[in-house]
Amino acid sequence: MTIRTRFAPSPTGYLHIGGVRTALFNWLLAKQAGGQFILRIDDTDEKRNQAEALQPILDGFRWLGMDWDEGPEVGGPHEPYFQSQRKDKYNAAVEQLLASGHAYKDYSGSDFQAEREAAEKAKQPFFYSRKWLAETDQQAAEFEAEGRSSVVRLKMPRSGTCEFIDAVRGEMSIEWATESDHVIQRGNGACTYHLANVVDDHDFQITHVIRAVEHLSNTPRQIFIAQSLGYQLPNYAHIPFVAEPGSKKKLSKRDIAKYLNNKDFKRLYQSGAEIAEQIGLQTEPDTFNPVLVEFYREAGFLPDAILNYLLLLGWSLDDSTEEFSRDEMIEKFSLERIVKGAASFDPQKLTAFQGRYFNELPAKRKYKLCIPYLQKAGFLPDPPECDVTLLDKVITAAGDRLVMAGDILKFEDFFLADGAELNYNEKAWQKRLVKPERAGELLGKCRDLLADTPDYDAASLETAIKSWCETEGIGIGDIIHALRIATTGKAAGFAMFDTLEILGREKVTQRIDSTLAKL
RNA sequence: GGCCCCUUCGUCUAGUGGUUAGGACACUGGCCUUUCACGCCGGCAACACGGGUUCGAAUCCCGUAGGGGUCACCA
Numbered sequence: 001m002t003i004r005t006r007f008a009p010s011p012t013g014y015l016h017i018g019g020v021r022t023a024l025f026n027w028l029l030a031k032q033a034g035g036q037f038i039l040r041i042d043d044t045d046e047k048r049n050q051a052e053a054l055q056p057i058l059d060g061f062r063w064l065g066m067d068w069d070e071g072p073e074v075g076g077p078h079e080p081y082f083q084s085q086r087k088d089k090y091n092a093a094v095e096q097l098l099a100s101g102h103a104y105k106d107y108s109g110s111d112f113q114a115e116r117e118a119a120e121k122a123k124q125p126f127f128y129s130r131k132w133l134a135e136t137d138q139q140a141a142e143f144e145a146e147g148r149s150s151v152v153r154l155k156m157p158r159s160g161t162c163e164f165i166d167a168v169r170g171e172m173s174i175e176w177a178t179e180s181d182h183v184i185q186r187g188n189g190a191c192t193y194h195l196a197n198v199v200d201d202h203d204f205q206i207t208h209v210i211r212a213v214e215h216l217s218n219t220p221r222q223i224f225i226a227q228s229l230g231y232q233l234p235n236y237a238h239i240p241f242v243a244e245p246g247s248k249k250k251l252s253k254r255d256i257a258k259y260l261n262n263k264d265f266k267r268l269y270q271s272g273a274e275i276a277e278q279i280g281l282q283t284e285p286d287t288f289n290p291v292l293v294e295f296y297r298e299a300g301f302l303p304d305a306i307l308n309y310l311l312l313l314g315w316s317l318d319d320s321t322e323e324f325s326r327d328e329m330i331e332k333f334s335l336e337r338i339v340k341g342a343a344s345f346d347p348q349k350l351t352a353f354q355g356r357y358f359n360e361l362p363a364k365r366k367y368k369l370c371i372p373y374l375q376k377a378g379f380l381p382d383p384p385e386c387d388v389t390l391l392d393k394v395i396t397a398a399g400d401r402l403v404m405a406g407d408i409l410k411f412e413d414f415f416l417a418d419g420a421e422l423n424y425n426e427k428a429w430q431k432r433l434v435k436p437e438r439a440g441e442l443l444g445k446c447r448d449l450l451a452d453t454p455d456y457d458a459a460s461l462e463t464a465i466k467s468w469c470e471t472e473g474i475g476i477g478d479i480i481h482a483l484r485i486a487t488t489g490k491a492a493g494f495a496m497f498d499t500l501e502i503l504g505r506e507k508v509t510q511r512i513d514s515t516l517a518k519l
Numbered sequence: 520g521g522c523c524c525c526u527u528c529g530u531c532u533a534g535u536g537g538u539u540a541g542g543a544c545a546c547u548g549g550c551c552u553u554u555c556a557c558g559c560c561g562g563c564a565a566c567a568c569g570g571g572u573u574c575g576a577a578u579c580c581c582g583u584a585g586g587g588g589u590c591a592c593c594a
Contacts, residue, residue, distance in 0.1 A: 010594055042594055113591095125521055126590090151592055169524075178522050178590090186592040193594045217523060217589045238524090241588080246530080248586055264530090264545085312531065312543090319533035320542045339532075342587070346530050349544045359557090401556050428554095480553040492555035 003035030005208050006201070007068075008042045011053035015060030015293040017345065018212070018242035018251050021310040025239060026210045027066050028311075028333040038204055039071030043084045044196050060293040064303045065326070070204075078204050083196050090191035093199045093229060094152055094184060101135075102228035103184060106153045107143035108132035127158070128181050152185035154224060162220040167208075167237035167335040174220050182221050198222050202231040210237040210335070213342075214250070237335050240314055243342040251345055256289045265290060268347040272299040275406030279376035290347060300369060300405025305357035309350045314343045323356075355403040366395050369405035379415035390414065393502045397494040413488045414502060422489035422511065432481040432491075433519060440519050442474065443482050447512040456505050458497035465497075486515035 005026035009019060030037040039061070041054060058072060070076025080086060097103035106112070112128060119126035132148065134140040140150070157176040166172050184195040201209060216238045226233055241250045245262040259265045268290045273283040276298055282288060289295055296306055308324055315338050317324075324332065358366070370391065374380040380391070394414050395402070402408060413422060433439045446465070453464045469476055480496050487508055493499060500508055 008594085012594095044594075116590095120520075123520065172523090174523070180590080183592050188592080190592085192592070197594085212588095213524065214588055215594095240525080243587085248525085250588075309531095314531085316532055318542095322531095322543060341525050343532090344530060346544070349531065352544055399557065476553055484554065490554090494555085496553055 001207060003030055003033035003208060004038060004204065004206050005030045005035070005210060006038040006040050006204065006206050008040040008197070008200075009057050010042045011050065011057065012253075013053040013056055014253065014287075015057045016251075016253060017291055017293060017310070020060070020064065020066075020293055020306075021242055021313060022210065022212055022239065023061070023066060024307060024310055025237075025315070025333070025335075025338070026208075027068075028330055029208060029210065029335065030069075031330045032333055035207075036069035037067075038076070038206070039068040039081065040200055040204065041072060041082045041084075042193065042196070043082055044190060044193060056294060060297075063297050064293070064307060066307075083200065086196070086200065087191065089199055089203065090196050091185075091189075093195060093225075094191060097154070097184070097225070097228055098152065100228060102155055102224070103152050104130075104155050105134045105140055105150045106130075106132055106181070106183075107134055107140070107146075107148040107150050109148055125178075126180060127177075128153075130181070149187050151183045151187050153181040153183055154221065156181050156221070156224060162223055164219065164223060164233065164236060166216070167210075167235060168239060168338045168340060169216075172216075172219075176220065176224075179220050179224070184225070194218065194222055195225060198225045198229070198231070201234055202226065202229070206234050208235045208237065208335075210239060212241045213238045214241060237338070239338055240340060240342040242313060243344045245345050245347060247344065248342050250342075251291060253291060256291055257285050259289075259291065260285060262347075264347045268351060269295075271404070272296075272406070275299050275373065275404075275409055278409045278412075279373060279406075291345075298406070300373065300407070301354050302357045302361075305354040306350070308357070309353045313345070314339045351403065355400065358403060358405075359400040363392070363395055366402065366405070367391060370395065370402075370408040373406050373408050374415060377409055377412070379412060390502070393498075397498040397502060399494075401494075411493075413490070418507065418510065421514075424485065424489040425491050428481075428485050428491035432485050433515070436478070436482070438474075438478075439482050440516065442472070442479055443486060443512060443519075444516060445472070446479055446483060447509060447516070450500070450505065450512070451509045453505075456501060458495070458501040461500050462497045483512075486512045 007019070007023035007026050009015075027037045029035075039058075054072065061068065068074060070078065071081045094103065098105070108115075108128070108131065111132060115128060116126050132143060134143055134150070143150070156179045160176050161173050162176055162179075163171070163173045182194060183192055185191050200206075219236060219238075223233060243249055244251050244255070245259060245265045260269060269285065272290065272295055273288065276283045276288060281298060287294075288298070293306075304326065307326070307329070308322075311324060311329055311333070312322065315333070317332050317337065361369075367388075371380065374391065375382040391408075394408070394411055398408075398411060401410075416422070433443070446468070449464065449468050450461070453461065455461075465479070466476060469479065481491075484490065484493060484496060484499070487503060488499060494502075503511070
């Protein structure tokens with residue numbers, strides 16, 4: 001039997017990082033077994049969903065490199081893969097359930113809710129009286145004559161236990177009586193999630209249902225539907241959800257703004273937001289946020305780093321292996337080693353993975369990834385026809401100071417046009433240029449030296465400046481800090497002589513001149 | 520509240536009766552150094568609690584506590 005797994009998002013307009021992890025586990029299991037990973041769209045609630053709300057989800061998976069074997073855009077033998085287009089299947093299932101007595105037409109209307117509230121008030125477990133249950137046409141006609149309308153409910157067992165095996169949690173046993181008579185078809189004729197879900201999993205021949213634990217309590221009623229319909233049950237695996245940073249609450253889109261109170265989360269957000277602002281993107285936490293995959297794409301993260309981090313959020317191979325290539329994850333993943341408890345999302349660790357992956361990249365790849373940022377920020381033409389060696393040099397000199405591709409914008413001072421005003425760091429300006437008595441004088445002399453030095457490469461510059469320091473009777477530290485402020489405006493940056501070489505004689509001289517003029 | 524689930528360093532985790540409780544991220548001391556970063560060496564830091572069972576328990580059993588999920592004509 002080939003393994004078939006699925007991920008079934010609702011078109012909500014965004015791809016949640018927790019959802020990606022669930023999808024990843026499904027994807028991995030299917031890939032590993034040479035099976036299929038199916039994307040199915042749960043859009044039964046029509047008024048809430050729109051076609052364009054699906055695109056960001058598809059784009060997100062494409063960007064992450066998680067291909068689906070069947071589903072939107074790729075089709076497949078079980079088309080359509082949209083629940084909104086499969087209504088007749090669900091209706092047929094409802095008819096079958098009605099005919100076999102596993103479901104009934106219910107005319108209770110608001111009385112159902114009233115009974116439930118009464119039970120709650122009395123602190124009693126709630127059992128619907130089934131007073132408005134209609135199993136014959138005659139009963140139905142009577143209720144309709146009273147002006148009542150109907151829904152279809154499951155006729156759940158009221159004794160015995162539902163038993164099933166969960167790949168993560170082992171043997172599960174739940175009292176049937178704790179399940180109420182769920183609605184499977186609404187008053188308007190539309191079927192609900194549980195019914196559609198079971199029918200689709202069966203029609204698509206899904207063998208493994210891997211989903212978040214919040215669905216664990218839904219499982220008995222789905223098993224009831226499946227068994228009543230004569231379906232073979234899939235294997236279940238309920239994985240823990242991804243929790244908020246620093247807590248065990250489920251990570252949710254709704255509380256997105258709140259996560260900014262967490263300092264690590266905020267730091268990640270800010271590093272992304274700085275990049276986004278420079279390339280003219282909206283940065284409202286509501287749409288641009290580390291909970292959403294879009295955020296990482298825009299900041300220049302690597303899909304491999306994200307997937308590797310997510311893989312380890314609730315799963316491990318052993319006591320020490322942390323890095324997994326795609327092939328390794330596919331080969332090594334197993335449901336048995338999924339952890340039971342919820343795992344908090346840790347922005348710092350994700351960033352650490354990203355930094356590691358990014359700096360393992362050859363310079364050429366980094367270069368390709370950085371170019372779009374410089375173009376969008378207006379520092380390079382699109383296409384970048386001329387001086388790309390500059391970017392090459394900057395990337396090399398930056399080394400692992402670049403964590404995500406968008407970080408290249410932190411070094412914008414190298415790409416500024418001739419004569420453009422530098423953004424001076426005020427504190428450093430005071431400390432390095434204003435306070436030291438001889439700062440201006442030394443900087444002036446150094447400027448002349450740099451203007452005349454025959455060779456303008458890092459090594460020659462270093463020799464020249466060091467010997468000049470000796471004749472002046474100063475330490476290298478007495479000039480370098482001032483020089484750094486004068487040429488980059490910043491207190492920290494690349495190795496100084498690399499910086500001078502990259503900038504070139506003209507820019508260096510010019511920048512020192514304008515610094516001197518301001519002093 | 521009912522039902523269900525979970526509980527090892529701050530965080531992600533290893534561990535299935537005998538370990539100095541291991542690794543990673545973060546934090547931190549030092550070295551390197553013209554800054555920042557890297558790198559290298561070092562450090563801090565955990566078995567929720569209480570009872571059993573056992574020669575011996577993070578590991579098995581029972582309670583307690585805490586955290587979480589779910590109880591829709593949402594998915």
